Every structure is written in C-alpha cells, then in structure tokens.
Amino acid sequence: MPVHYPFSAVLGCAADSATDLDDMGLALVLTTISPEIGGVLVRGEKGTAKSTAVRGLAAVLPSISVYAGDRFSIDPDDPSAESPDGPFGPGVAVESRPVRLVELPVGATEDRVVGSLHLESALSRGAIEFEPGLLARAHRGLLYVDEVNLLHDHLVDLLLDAAAMGRVSIERDGVSIEHASRFVLIGTMNPEEGELRPQLLDRFGLTVEVAAPRDPALRAEVVRRRMAFDLDAAAFAEGFASAERELTARIVAARGLVGKVRLTEPGLLKIAEVCAAFEVDGLRADIVTARTAVAHAAWAGRSEVTRADIRRAALLALPHRRRRNPFDAPGLDEELLDRILGDDELPPDPPEGPDDPEVEPVEAAPQETSTTDEVSTSSTSDDAPSVEPGERQRAGVETNTDASEDDQPGVSTSSTSGGDGSTTAAAPAYRPRLLTVTGVGTGRTGGRSKAIGTTGRRIGADTSTHGSLHLVETLKAAAGKQSARPRTSAQVELRPEDLRTAVREGREANLVLFCVDASGSMAARKRMAQVKAAVLSLLLDAYRRRDKVGMITFRGEDAELVLPPTGSVDLAAARLDEVPAGGRTPLAEGLLEAARVLQRERLRDPDLRPLLVVVTDGRANSKAHGKEAVRRSQQAAAYVAGLGVTTVVIDSESGPMRLGLARELAGHLGAEHVPVAEVSAEALTSAVQSRTQTWKGAA
Structure with missing residues (x-):
C-alpha cells in the first residue's frame, strides 16, 4: 500500500494545544466531525498542497464497522440501513476497516459513477447483476474530486442528486436498484481554470481560499519536508505517527461531544443576524453556519457555542454564498462581521419564567435540502451596519472624454478621442444571442455547439x-x-x-477567441462602452456554457494576446476592464495574431473547436495607409477564412453615416455579420417579431 504524505505534516494542519489548524485543515476536520455540514471546497493556486491535505485526511479518521462482504458499506449499528447485498442477519461477521477516500476522475463515465450492468455476467451467463459505482464505494467515506470545476455537467447532476437525497437510484438496462450514498464531498480547484457551476457550489457546506506562503522560512520548511518524504516516505511518516494518532483521538473526542454542544437562543439569533446582514437567501447558510459553529465548539472541547465559534463558522460557510456576479471575487467583509458579532460574549439563555414556555437549547439541525442560497453585501435593516456594494468596478477612471458621443465615420487615425489609451467602463451586461460553431463536434461536454x-x-x-x-x-x-x-x-x-x-x-464546450478592436475609431465613450458590454455579455455566456476563452486586442502598430486561452472567464473579464482605446487600427495584425493562436490551440487540443469573434468597425490603418492597409486586411481575412474556423464579426459601427466596412470584412472572412446592437437576445427576438408582423401585414 502506498504511503501518503501525513496530514499533520502539511503546514497549518498540525493541531495541538499550542497551534491550531489553518482554514483548510480546520474546514476538512470540521466536516468529518459533523458530516451534515456538507463538505468542503478548497480553492487555490497550483502547488498549495490541496490534494496532499485531502489524501492525508483519510488516514487520521477513525475506522468504521461494516458487514463482511457488503459492497455498500451499510452501518451494522443502524437497524434501518439496507444493502442490496443483504439482508444481513446476526450471524454475519462484522469487520472494521479504514475510511475510504474515493477519487472521482473528471473524465469518469456515468456508468462508473452510479454503477451499471455487470457485463461479464450478462454476456457469459445471461445473468443480470449490478456492479456498484463510485457513489456506492464512497458511502460513509470521503468522495474527492480534484479539479472539480472541470467536472462534466452530467456528473455534476449525479452528485447534486446524491448529495440532496443521500441515496442513489438506478433504473437502466434491466437493473432496478437503490442504495444509500452519504459521503463527505471534498473538491479542490484552481480558479484560473474556470469557475464552478453555481448549483454544485451551493452543495459545498464550507469553502476556503489557499495560497502559498510568502515567508521564505515557511517556504523553505515546505521544501525540506517534501524532500525528506520523497527520500524515505516510510521514515518520514513514522516521524509524524504520534501527531497523527493525537489528531485521530481529538476527532473521536469531538465526534462524541458534538451531539452535546449547546447552541443557545442568543447564539442562534446572532447567527441569523449575521446571515441577514449579508442578505443570504434561504436558510441553508444559517443551518450550515450553526452546524459548523457546533462542530467547532466540539473541536475546541467546549460544551457551548461561543462568539469565536460563530465567527470562525461564518468565515467558512458564507463567502461562497454571497450574492455576486460570476466575475466578482469571493470573500467576506470581516469588519462588518465583527461589528455584527460585537465585542461581548454571548449572553446565556433567558431564565424560564413560570408562565413562559420551556426553551430548549438548539443543537445541530437535521440535514436540510433547502433552496440555493446566494448572498449580496448590502443590509436591509435600518439598524444593521451598512455594507459596501460587492460588485467590483469594471474599468478604471475615464479620462479625456471631450469627444462626442458618436465618432464620425472615416479612416481611423493615430489621434482620436481617447487616443491616449484611456479606458472606458462597460455598459451593463445582458443576455446575448447564442453563437455556435457549425457542424457537429466531439469535444468535452459543455453547453454551446452540437x-x-x-x-x-x-x-x-x-x-x-x-x-x-x-x-x-x-x-x-x-x-x-x-x-x-x-x-x-x-x-x-x-x-x-x-x-x-x-x-x-x-x-460541447468551445474555444471562444475574442479579437477586439481597441483603436482610436473605437475610443468614443458611447461606442467603447457598448462594445465592452457586448464582449462582457458574451463572456458571461461563455462562463455558463463552460467554454475556454482567449482575448486579442489590436491598436497602435500591433496586436497583443492579452489573455492566452484559459478556462477562467474571470481573467478575461478583468483583462477587458483594462483594455484602453486609441491609436491606429492594425486590423491585419489582429487577424494574423488570431490565426496564430487558433493554429497553436488546434495542435494542443484538436477536439476543442474554436469560435472566433471579431469585434471591429472594419476600418484599417496602421503602418500601411489607405488602399495598402485595406489590401493587407483583406489578405489576412482570406488567410483566416482558409483555416475553416467559424467566425462572427460584431460590427461596432454606429451613427447615421456608416461605411459598412465590417460587413465587407465578414464577407472576406466567410463570417456571420452581427451589428453590436443585435448581440442581445432580446434585440434579436424583437427584430424577428417585427419582421414577422411586417410579413403578416403584407400578406
């Protein structure tokens, strides 16, 4: 059996009287003390020991009892538990085994996850037998998904059902079976590779953000321990055996105490006040925070929840439940949290008067399957502390806004409104029309093209x-x-x-490559705000459809790949904020840079079909002038068209006098031409309805 890196050897995961766990270690431990919390999502950059800590956690958990030969691991002490391998009578042997850590690969098939027909039995003997899947194996254990944000949507749906019901039902291929599947769901992810589907994010009880330490001494200690483990894993693990046993004993003690911890009425009201101040929808956040505070008190050896327990629980349970836009960074305003909690310790329960109904202490609530909770950061109570709006600004300060609202038609020059490279904020985003790649692909599961x-x-x-x-x-x-x-x-x-x-x-998901004109002809405030709103709306759409995105901008004398293709749409939105406008229009350079990126990505992932979105007014003026600039842009367009890539030209030209250059460019690219005002799905619907009414009137 391979030796895993000890949990207590991970910096921040050694718990004793002198030093307590960091956020990641604490969240992992608390959710094993009280599995009803709902699991943990660990977000962080590469190389921050996320997977190492999760794999080491299983080794410090106490063993469980199971029936010998039971593939579904039901609890022998639970008389209501039923196994498809049963029934099990009093004479069946009971054995003890370690808690399983079951890893769910992001590329797993549905049959592998929920189970399927046993093919060998069906083909050789004609017998219909069920082969349990990963959800059955994870019952009463840990289900770990590395890179959970890359999990296919059909697997996300299976996890949502299992997490909500605690059971798995299979009705397929002549098999009809149902079994229990209660597990601690642990996911790790790198936000730079894309965000998590909101429905699955809500199923994680706790979330933590991790980053590599900046202290050189701590970094050196991490390297020292890792090299010692790689040199002799068994000897290294033996050095932490005592710390591992102490951690196991403390978890066992906390599990025994968690059912006895009192959450008083003032404590429960304080939790409700915290959740209300952050405007959490629904009650799942309140329930999870209460369970976490109770588990934290048990971990600390206390028999009653304190202010410190509630504070630590709120920092773990609420950040990912804030109501925010997909591109807003998660987090919690700790100053607001401290103002709500106050400096005084929680008062005791009010005394029971002779005419007062008896008030029972509130303990950990039973498992709940309430609706999705999201949080904003503004207060609805006149007495509650005010909260700063959570939405981040989409652009920097606007400068040099002396230009008219609509720029005049003509060839772009090196000095126009905004030619100094000033930035303009995007107008509000909207629901865009669906842009798809032609044909039928074989790429990874997504929500865009067939x-x-x-x-x-x-x-x-x-x-x-x-x-x-x-x-x-x-x-x-x-x-x-x-x-x-x-x-x-x-x-x-x-x-x-x-x-x-x-x-x-x-x-399938696609690669959506934006090629954005940021030249002087785009710099008028109204036009650039409209263009950024269209791109931002398409980015939001790509986020929902799990696409990979990249962004090229061209202005001045050259084009720049400001965002290499990535799964993180957040980064694309941030780069869009910073896009300045001004200078000449090197249209040919922008198209050629797009061709280079597309060719490179085709070699990296041939199944990831691209969609090129060119946002421009079609004007060209760079090192070459006049007809030469137009000729070079047409040659570049013909080269891109030869790649066979589905392309859309979003025409940003506005004003009463239009040259129609973007439409001509679309013809050279073999692309669909879409005016920027028609990127909105509502605008497209209105146009179709208007055209339909005109036809009906003519008839």
Missing part, C-alpha cells in the same frame, strides 16, 4: 469501444448471426464483434 459524446439523447449505435453499452442493438446484431454459429446452449451466443455502444448527441 457534439457527439457520452451524454445527451441517444441517436443510434456503433461498434466503437467508447461509451455505454447499447444492449438492444448488441442483441440485434448477434441475433442475425446465430444460424451461422454452433449452438452450445439455448442462450444467445455473443461475440466481441457483436458489441454496440450508444451514440449520443449533446452539447
């Missing part, structure tokens, strides 16, 4: 080895060949060439 993959509606079957078994088509393929095969029994003889797998049509 694709053949492992999810979606079943449209046929083939002989490939990928995908789930199509049992009916397999039997049909074998049935026509039985007369030519020797009959050894009454059963249908199946051979490997008979196997058929399901072909499904769903949606």
Whole structure:
C-alpha cells in the first residue's frame, strides 16, 4: 500500500494545544466531525498542497464497522440501513476497516459513477447483476474530486442528486436498484481554470481560499519536508505517527461531544443576524453556519457555542454564498462581521419564567435540502451596519472624454478621442444571442455547439469501444448471426464483434477567441462602452456554457494576446476592464495574431473547436495607409477564412453615416455579420417579431 504524505505534516494542519489548524485543515476536520455540514471546497493556486491535505485526511479518521462482504458499506449499528447485498442477519461477521477516500476522475463515465450492468455476467451467463459505482464505494467515506470545476455537467447532476437525497437510484438496462450514498464531498480547484457551476457550489457546506506562503522560512520548511518524504516516505511518516494518532483521538473526542454542544437562543439569533446582514437567501447558510459553529465548539472541547465559534463558522460557510456576479471575487467583509458579532460574549439563555414556555437549547439541525442560497453585501435593516456594494468596478477612471458621443465615420487615425489609451467602463451586461460553431463536434461536454459524446439523447449505435453499452442493438446484431454459429446452449451466443455502444448527441464546450478592436475609431465613450458590454455579455455566456476563452486586442502598430486561452472567464473579464482605446487600427495584425493562436490551440487540443469573434468597425490603418492597409486586411481575412474556423464579426459601427466596412470584412472572412446592437437576445427576438408582423401585414 502506498504511503501518503501525513496530514499533520502539511503546514497549518498540525493541531495541538499550542497551534491550531489553518482554514483548510480546520474546514476538512470540521466536516468529518459533523458530516451534515456538507463538505468542503478548497480553492487555490497550483502547488498549495490541496490534494496532499485531502489524501492525508483519510488516514487520521477513525475506522468504521461494516458487514463482511457488503459492497455498500451499510452501518451494522443502524437497524434501518439496507444493502442490496443483504439482508444481513446476526450471524454475519462484522469487520472494521479504514475510511475510504474515493477519487472521482473528471473524465469518469456515468456508468462508473452510479454503477451499471455487470457485463461479464450478462454476456457469459445471461445473468443480470449490478456492479456498484463510485457513489456506492464512497458511502460513509470521503468522495474527492480534484479539479472539480472541470467536472462534466452530467456528473455534476449525479452528485447534486446524491448529495440532496443521500441515496442513489438506478433504473437502466434491466437493473432496478437503490442504495444509500452519504459521503463527505471534498473538491479542490484552481480558479484560473474556470469557475464552478453555481448549483454544485451551493452543495459545498464550507469553502476556503489557499495560497502559498510568502515567508521564505515557511517556504523553505515546505521544501525540506517534501524532500525528506520523497527520500524515505516510510521514515518520514513514522516521524509524524504520534501527531497523527493525537489528531485521530481529538476527532473521536469531538465526534462524541458534538451531539452535546449547546447552541443557545442568543447564539442562534446572532447567527441569523449575521446571515441577514449579508442578505443570504434561504436558510441553508444559517443551518450550515450553526452546524459548523457546533462542530467547532466540539473541536475546541467546549460544551457551548461561543462568539469565536460563530465567527470562525461564518468565515467558512458564507463567502461562497454571497450574492455576486460570476466575475466578482469571493470573500467576506470581516469588519462588518465583527461589528455584527460585537465585542461581548454571548449572553446565556433567558431564565424560564413560570408562565413562559420551556426553551430548549438548539443543537445541530437535521440535514436540510433547502433552496440555493446566494448572498449580496448590502443590509436591509435600518439598524444593521451598512455594507459596501460587492460588485467590483469594471474599468478604471475615464479620462479625456471631450469627444462626442458618436465618432464620425472615416479612416481611423493615430489621434482620436481617447487616443491616449484611456479606458472606458462597460455598459451593463445582458443576455446575448447564442453563437455556435457549425457542424457537429466531439469535444468535452459543455453547453454551446452540437457534439457527439457520452451524454445527451441517444441517436443510434456503433461498434466503437467508447461509451455505454447499447444492449438492444448488441442483441440485434448477434441475433442475425446465430444460424451461422454452433449452438452450445439455448442462450444467445455473443461475440466481441457483436458489441454496440450508444451514440449520443449533446452539447460541447468551445474555444471562444475574442479579437477586439481597441483603436482610436473605437475610443468614443458611447461606442467603447457598448462594445465592452457586448464582449462582457458574451463572456458571461461563455462562463455558463463552460467554454475556454482567449482575448486579442489590436491598436497602435500591433496586436497583443492579452489573455492566452484559459478556462477562467474571470481573467478575461478583468483583462477587458483594462483594455484602453486609441491609436491606429492594425486590423491585419489582429487577424494574423488570431490565426496564430487558433493554429497553436488546434495542435494542443484538436477536439476543442474554436469560435472566433471579431469585434471591429472594419476600418484599417496602421503602418500601411489607405488602399495598402485595406489590401493587407483583406489578405489576412482570406488567410483566416482558409483555416475553416467559424467566425462572427460584431460590427461596432454606429451613427447615421456608416461605411459598412465590417460587413465587407465578414464577407472576406466567410463570417456571420452581427451589428453590436443585435448581440442581445432580446434585440434579436424583437427584430424577428417585427419582421414577422411586417410579413403578416403584407400578406
């Protein structure tokens, strides 16, 4: 058995009387003390021991009792627990085993997660038997998803159902089975690679942000420990064996105490006040905060929840529940939290008067499946402390705004409004129209373009080895060949060439590459604000559809890849904030830079189909002038068109006099031409309705 890096050897995860756990270590421990908290999401940059800490956690958890041979790990001490492998009577042996850490790969199939028909039994003996999946194996243990933000949507749906119900139901391929699946869900992710689907984010009870230490001494200690572990893992682990045993004993003691911890009425009201001040929707945040405060008190060995317990619980349970835009950074205003909690310790429960109803202390609430909770940072109470708005500004300070609201048509020059490179804030975002890649792809699951993959509606079957078994088509393929095969029994003889797998049509994620004109002709305040609003809206759409995005801007004499293709749409929005406007229009350079990026990404991931979005008014003027600049831009457009990439030109030209250069550019690119005012889905719908009414009137 491989030796894992000890949990207590991770800096910040050694808990004793002198030093307590850091946020990541504490969140992991608290959710194992009280699994009803709902799991932990660890967000942080690469190389911050996220996975190392999670894998070491299982080793410090106390063992569990199970029936011998029970693949579903039900609790022998729970008379209501039922296993598909049962029933188990008094004579069945009970054994003790370590808690399992089950890792869910982001590329796992649905059959691997929930279980499926046992193919060997079905094909060799004609028997229908169920093969348990990862959710069955994780029951009463830890389910760990590394890079959880990259998890396919169909797997996210399965996790949501299992987390909400605590059970898994399978009705497929002649199998009908149901089993318990209660686990501590732990996810780790790097925010730079994309955000997490909101529905799954809400299922995590706690969330923590981790970063590498900046203290050279601490960094050196991390390196020293890691090198010692790599040199002799067994000896290194033995050096921390005593700390691991002490941590296990403390977790066992906290589990025994958690049911006895009192959450007084003033404490419960204080939790409600904190959640109300941060305007948390629903009650899940209140419940999770209460459970976490109770678990923290038990961890500290206290029999009653204190102000410090509530503060620590709120910092872990509320940041990801704030109502915020997808591009706003998570976090909690600690100054506001301290003002709400005050400096005084919680008062005791009020005494019971002779005519007062008896007031029972509130303990950890039963598991709840309430609606999704989101939080904003403004207060609704006149008496509650005011909260600063949580939305970050989308751009810097506007300067040099002497230009008219609409720039005049003509060839861009090196000195126009905003030519000094000033930035302009984006207008409010809106729901954009859906832009898709033509054809049918085979990329990873997403929400944009049509694709053949492992999810979606079943449209046929083939002989490939990928995908789930199509049992009916397999039997049909074998049935026509039985007369030519020797009959050894009454059963249908199946051979490997008979196997058929399901072909499904769903949606895929794409690479959306923005090529944004930031020249002087775009610098008028109204035009640039409109352009940034369109790009921001498309970025929000890419965030929801789990696309990969990149951004190129061109102005002055050259084009710049301001954001290499990434899964983090947040970074793209931040780069958009910083895009200045001014200078000449090197349109050809922008298109050629886009071609280079697309060719490079095609080599990296051939299945990730690109969508090029060019945002420009179509004017060209850089080192070359006049007709030469136009000729170079047309040649560059023809080169990009030869790549066979689906392209959309968003025409930013405005004003009463328009040259129509962007429409001509779209023709050279073989692209769809979309005026910037029609990027909005509502605007497109209105235009279609207006055109339909005109046709009806003419008829």
